[in-house]
Each structure stands twice: as structure tokens, then as C-alpha cells.
Amino acid sequence: QVQLVESGGGLVQAGGSLRLSCAASGRPFSNYAMGWFRQAPGKEREFQAAISVSGGSRGYADSVKGRFTISRDSAKNTVYLQMNSLKPEETAVYYCAVKMVTGGGWYQGGYDFWGQGTQVTVSS
Numbered sequence: 001q002v003q004l005v006e007s008g009g010g011l012v013q014a015g016g017s018l019r020l021s022c023a024a025s026g027r028p029f030s031n032y033a034m035g036w037f038r039q040a041p042g043k044e045r046e047f048q049a050a051i052s053v054s055g056g057s058r059g060y061a062d063s064v065k066g067r068f069t070i071s072r073d074s075a076k077n078t079v080y081l082q083m084n085s086l087k088p089e090e091t092a093v094y095y096c097a098v099k100m101v102t103g104g105g106w107y108q109g110g111y112d113f114w115g116q117g118t119q120v121t122v123s124s
């Protein structure tokens with residue numbers, strides 16, 4: 001079992017920035033590929049960004065490329081999502097997720113464990 005705790009959400013004006021954190025515990029962090037997703041009211045959960053076990057490979061949804069950056073700190077068992085130039089339509093609950101893997105690469109789906117989410121509200 002893996003426990004994930006997100007933090008860093010809040011209220012920000014359009015064009016502003018937030019940095020989300022996700023602390024993992026329960027199994028060796030070095031076996032996890034990780035990802036961030038968001039879910040707006042009435043909509044399905046959608047992929048935002050993902051990072052490989054080593055941190056050397058990253059992927060992003062087209063809508064956030066150039067504005068969001070995913071990173072991980074293995075010493076702290078934490079993954080981050082730096083979000084810049086936020087838009088009102090990006091108001092949602094943001095979730096981090098873990099995928100147990102044996103190789104490299106990043107993933108858009110198939111995650112094994114999920115956090116409870118952190119609310120991000122972008123005002124216009």
C-alpha cells in the first residue's frame with residue numbers, strides 16, 4: 001500500500017502560479033512512476049503531467065506544456081507540480097498518483113494508488 005498526501009492548492013488569480021506537492025509513503029519511492037491529474041466539477045479526471053522513476057523522462061498534456069513542470073525529490077519522497085500562468089478553466093481538484101513500475105518512462109494511465117486531492121481555484 002502507498003499513501004499519498006497532496007498539498008499546495010489554494011486560490012490564485014488568473015496568470016498566477018502555484019506549486020503542488022505530493023508526499024509518498026509506504027513503499028520504496030524508487031519504484032514509482034508518478035503523475036498529476038485534475039478533475040473539474042462535472043468532468044472526468046484528466047492527465048496533466050507524469051515523471052519516470054529516475055526523473056529523467058517527463059510528459060505533459062498539450063494544454064499545459066510550457067506552463068507546468070513536474071519534478072521529484074527522491075530524498076523527500078515527494079513529487080511536485082509547478083503551475084504557471086494559470087487559467088480560470090483550470091480550477092479543479094488536483095490529484096497525484098503512483099504507478100509501480102520496473103522500468104523507465106512516464107505514463108498517462110494505469111496508476112495504482114491515488115491521493116485525496118487538493119483544490120485549486122483560479123479566479124478571473
